[in-house]
Amino acid sequence: MRIERWTGPPVETHTYLVIDEATREAWAIDAPLETAGALLARVREQGLRLTRLVLTHAHFDHLLDAERYQQAGIPIALHPADGPLLHAPQTQLFGLPYPMPRVRIDEELAEGTSLRLGEDAWEVWHVPGHAPGHVVLYCAARQTLLGGDMLFQGGYGRVDLPGCDPAQMASSLLRLLDLPPETRVYPGHGPETTLGRERAWLEPLLTDPAGIRL
Numbered sequence: 001m002r003i004e005r006w007t008g009p010p011v012e013t014h015t016y017l018v019i020d021e022a023t024r025e026a027w028a029i030d031a032p033l034e035t036a037g038a039l040l041a042r043v044r045e046q047g048l049r050l051t052r053l054v055l056t057h058a059h060f061d062h063l064l065d066a067e068r069y070q071q072a073g074i075p076i077a078l079h080p081a082d083g084p085l086l087h088a089p090q091t092q093l094f095g096l097p098y099p100m101p102r103v104r105i106d107e108e109l110a111e112g113t114s115l116r117l118g119e120d121a122w123e124v125w126h127v128p129g130h131a132p133g134h135v136v137l138y139c140a141a142r143q144t145l146l147g148g149d150m151l152f153q154g155g156y157g158r159v160d161l162p163g164c165d166p167a168q169m170a171s172s173l174l175r176l177l178d179l180p181p182e183t184r185v186y187p188g189h190g191p192e193t194t195l196g197r198e199r200a201w202l203e204p205l206l207t208d209p210a211g212i213r214l
Helices: 034-044 068-071 080-087 166-176 197-205
Strands: 002-008 015-017 025-029 051-053 076-078 114-117 120-126 133-140 144-148 184-189
Touching: 002 197, 015 034, 015 120, 015 184, 025 034, 025 114, 068 076, 076 080, 166 197
Parallel strands: 025 051, 051 076, 144 184
Antiparallel strands: 002 015, 015 025, 114 120, 120 133, 133 144
């Protein structure tokens, strides 16, 4: 397995290309602005077979380039609880000069679904809190988490936006503590990290009754 990354404006959001070297199958994870062109060019250069775009959630900064994949015939996967966000004027609410894309969801993600990329199984976890339909993908064999805005180096996704829920976020973060400390986390923003590195601050926060709050 190989993972490559690009980052797009306006808030330095990452997209990932996850590649199975044996089969040359690949997935795109999230679609920030001004990243689809480079990722799709890489797919062509490497002779890869891009079989899906997974949106970890439907906040605008993770899907402004999603139409590019749709136009290229790549199926788009999202948890249905985030469907309403696709029709909300998110960029307008933030005063940004970007039109919201018209995104058609081809594959509904759900808790417990297993997606295969080559020989690897990736589990879909529904982890609401930052967004109602937020998901992460976890591969036990690779000890790898494609985490979206769930967990960052030294922080976690915002819980003060419409549709956020601090209590749900705490429950979702607690699930991560059951994973091995070696688990690599590829977040939607900032540098890669591991669960072991983040446990030092995360565990005390989640055992403090006042921990996750608006």
